[in-house]
Amino acid sequence: MAKSAASSNWTALRNRTFRAIWFASLISGICASAHGTAVTWAMNQLSHSALFLSMISTFTSLPFFLFTLPAGAIADIMDRGRLVAIMHIYLAAAAGGLAVLGWFNLLNGYLILLFVFLISVGFALNAPAFCSLLTDIVSSEELPSATVLNGLQLDLSGMIGSALGGALIPLIGTNTIFAVNGAASLLVNLALLRWREPKEHAQSVMENFFQSFATAVRYVRYAPGMQVILVRQILFSLVVAA
Secondary structure, rough: HHHEEEHOOOOOHHHHHHHHHHHHHHHHHHHHHHHHHHHHHHHHOOOOHHHHHHHHHHHHHHHHHHHHHHHHHHHOOOHHHHHHHHHHHHHHHHHHHHHHHOOOOOHHHHHHHHHHHHHHHHHHHHHHHHHHHHHOOOOOOOHHHHHHHHHHHHHHHHHHHHHHHHHHHHHHHHHHHHHHHHHHHHHHHHHOOOOOOEEEEEEEOOOOHHHHHHHHHHHHHHHHHHHHHHHHHHHHHHHOOO
């Protein structure tokens, strides 16, 4: 029984499209985590202000507070694969821009915070579309495995990327890490080339942005279970932020 359960956790990797996206996301996530370490290091080098260092966390979290609900509505009315691809191009451009400014010695604390915010906006807009995309890529039997593996990918990315970033900063510098992160963001787009949106999803009648947003709010209003999850998540986030 235990062997069967362990095997089922890896079932989704048999899906070629999911496997390609999962490994691309893992590499991209590791680079993004290393990028975060490099940002903190660069800020510490440019500004010794404790306020600026603490603002990195604020500017990282703020876009998720502001844009997660609108991003979910956008994911409902757009081709999710296209939206994910657009967001990863945007993330690549933002990380690349940060690298270029660093190479030309134009960075300062304010610009770093601006790019931290811009990159977090990309992640906030991408997250709902990417999670929804999984349900289009895998079958209903593979979905539990895909969910577990997606969480595993996030955990591995955070652990490996932070350590790798700290080890690489003295060797290649923060700007190169920014550039590598930008390039790695495009790996997900390469993996998506083999995927096509299901016809039933493409042909379905979509709500407009405001209808989709209202539907989400209405659902939460009449779903006590979802309300409990949201309250727990808010409390957990407050503790983590502190």
